[in-house]
Amino acid sequence: MNHTPENSASLSEVHQSVDTTKNRPRWRKLLAFFGPAYLVSVGYMDPGNWATDLAGGAQYGYTLIWVLLMSNLMALLLQSLSARLGIVRGRDLAQANRETYPPAINFMLYILAEIAIAATDLAEVLGMAIGLQLLTGIDLIWGVSLTVLDTFLLLVLHRYGIRKMEAFIISLVAIVGASFLVELLLAKPALTEVAKGFIPHIPDETALYIAIGIIGATVMPHNLYLHSALVQTRKIKRDDQGIRQAIRFNIFDSAIALNLAFFVNAAILILAAKVFFESGHTGIADIRDAHMMLDQLLGNKLAPILFAVALIAAGQSSTVTGTLAGQIVMEGYLSLRINPWLRRLLTRLLAIAPALLVILIAGEEKVGELLVFSQVLLSLQLGFAVIPLIHFVSDKQTMGTFAIRWHVKVAAWLIAGILVYLNVKMVYAEAKDFITSSHSFWGDAAIIIAGIFFLFLLVVTVFYPLFNKYKQASARMHTSKASLGELTHPNYYKIALALDFSQQDQSIISHALSQGNTDTEYILIHIVESASARWFGKESYDFETQKDQEQLDTYVALLKEKGINAKGVLGYRHRAKEIVRLVKEEKADLLVLGGHGHTGIKDWIYGETVNHVRHYVQVPVLVVQ
Template structure:
């Protein structure tokens, strides 16, 4: 864990894909370099949390509510394009922009809400994947939930191969979901004339309105707005007016294509429910288990239910990857704090798994549906706190310049924001009032009311503060930074240079680089950590064969350096490699440390302890890593 000094979002892949190169003659190949971020975002619009509302709408009202899906997709298209605009023009993700604008207490609350939203999203994905595994294999739901922790290692593997490979993996999962439902639709054989009629707006009754609210409220995911504003920055673009315009244009096209794929998946779920369940008189199908069970007898084969389960697993798995990236963006943007991606993923996944396991053990599998609904309510609470600041930022001419959104777009954005916030507040109010009406506890009712008032207060602050505040983060959105001075650039004078040696072929390079940093009066500290079994247990009291040989090797190095009139001192450490190196460096008051980075990665990092990373977090002097 460390504080993030860099101002870039997702710094390890920031501008890692160069779209400015002209070596490809084809305009299409240059344009395709932009494609990818929106597909990672689109999985949030087809995650397992959306399936229940689509199934409920299709089974109860047939094709009538398809127009609601289309309307919510258009809303999402506008908001995601605004998120991409923020990242492309200002070079800031939404979390960073919030940090630069709102006061610290407000930012802390926005951070907590964003983390809750990401945990709620992950909860829906855990449940979706576990249900998919159960439907496909018959494995108990508790075991399925427990197995989802393993995707932590999948994410680690993907991140080792870069953002482009990760995008390809997500696109492959989206394709699996899309193809699965396409085959199911071919088996269901819906009447296309009736499907087209579903695009005509109509609401048969109040229940249809409630389901429509659920569809719209579950469509736009808060974490996607943070995610998109960061992912577009993985593309290196020309920071000229024409270059930014081109990037905005192509990213809008990328977003439109990706979200239309998400619309196809959601519409396919609704159409499948309408053509299979509604037509057969089963108008109350909203549970994933029940939908899966009814597909085989109604469609007359096992292929459809198998594809349904496979699509559910793929949708859940694809969403977990993007949820982790969003968590990294939120933590680094608000707190400027970075932790290892695998640890971040593991913590997020455990926060999702533990409530699911508790509910299964205490209340049984039949309560999982209620837990899934609860996760969507948590998401609804956070939505306004992501949309409102976003609209403020992209409307601000002081920071966006000529790329600030036009008045007509601004009006549409605020209108959409108002509708979404109202619908989500209404849904949350409905859930809360229903809970209060049960009269379980006065204190619980008071807590719910006070929490609601706090949320409304924070919502008002996020709306009003940017209008009232005169604060602007100077230079935060300029295409070129202010003039800076580098000072006199005097070379440091290192008096005591420490070097960590492992008695391998890399030692010569480490010593050579250390000597290059020193001066004639510099003293060099040669450190080696003994890692034999007895040395780990007895420490410096150990006198085993390995300790003796290590001392002899160290003395040989010291003798060779002395023959060159170089002052050096040898130090042996024991037990934990990183801790011992840091301790010896501090005790000897070294002012530079030279380490060897031997190219370990992935599993080898865990096996060998990630010495470099651990040491540099424990010392407060410059560290030179020799590859």
């Protein structure tokens, strides 16, 4: 765990890792921008959305398809604003909040964001567990427990870069889309009836409640944090033309990806309308009930299998993007970075614990209520992501000529108002039901205090940016004056070199020599990693240790022949920790080591070495590729 610099890049390990500035045909340049919105789109088709889609289709047929379309248009506008923030200012939403709001408010916003991410992960855990149960028949409690095994999936995907991660997510999205396409072909809905569903119409109050649920579950707050960071994985030309091109291509990316999400949600609603509504089974709203009835009503064994497979793929894709959002939120708000696997494990445990407790204490039949509760928690956070975002992209001081136009601003505030109103209304209804059924004074008091705090924080979020200038001058566009101060050339008198006795050593030594002067001492470090050395440390004197010492002595002797002051030091056991220890022990003022550039197991080993060392040494680190 360590604190990141105030101006550190969002998702620094993949920041600007995809170069879009090369001269390529227009279609290839467009494809280079495609990807971030697909990672975002999975949040719009995660298991948390399925219940509202099923309920809408089963109870009202095709009537509420227009609500899905309207929700999708809202999401498209807000996600395009999120992408604009990341492209123009080079800030994700969490970083922009930290630069704007006071520390106390900032911390509260961070806590709400973390709760929202935990709630999102809870929905994904339950969705995947239910999918596993439907597909294999295992108990739900074991399905929930098994979801912890995907904790390290993101860590593995990180090794292969952002493009491979995007390809993995797109593959899962394709599985979900293909599954429901086949489901629709099996169900054979009447297209004329489906078309009528695009005409706005609310039959009764219950339909209005379901419509509110659909809209409220559409825009996920963590997606706004995520999109503003993911667009920064593209390296673009930082002139007006390059920025405009990036904004335009990301709008295309968002439109295609979110329309795929719309297709999935619409397919769930249409499937429920055709199979359940038309057969009179209007009470279907639970995912497991829907799975069971598909086999009976369609008379096809493939339909329920595809339903379960799609549910697992939706949950698995969402779990990766949820972890990325958690990393962005923690680093952006707190300027704090922890290892991805630890971040993943903490988030997953926060989701598994309540799921296991509910199953053990109340039984599997209460899982549906827990899924609804997770959506209520998400609703609490939505306004605190949407409102600051609109403030940031509307500000001409920081966005320059890329600030949104007045008509876009009006549309954005209208959408924000609708979303906040609907979510406040839903939360109020849940709180009212709780207070009505509760006979606990302290429980009622806690709900009322939480409501007052919620409204206070909402008011501050809306009005604070209107009366305060942004703190960070570095975030402003087109700064008129800039000064680098007095530049001095650093002198290094003790340079440490981490060597692995490969062909890369020559390059490492050459780069190290270029940083020194005639008075510099060079400390050659090599870590012995034999089984004996790992166990006995410096007490070991096995064959590998002897050969490594001979090789190190040879390097030192060759350097001394050239008049270079050098000495060799062997380390033992853990490679990264030993390099850090020896650098500190030898009081080196610069470390030079090799970057990985390997595949397979070496990529894992050397990638971890560089990452660990650069976080724990207190001197500059030069990584030689």
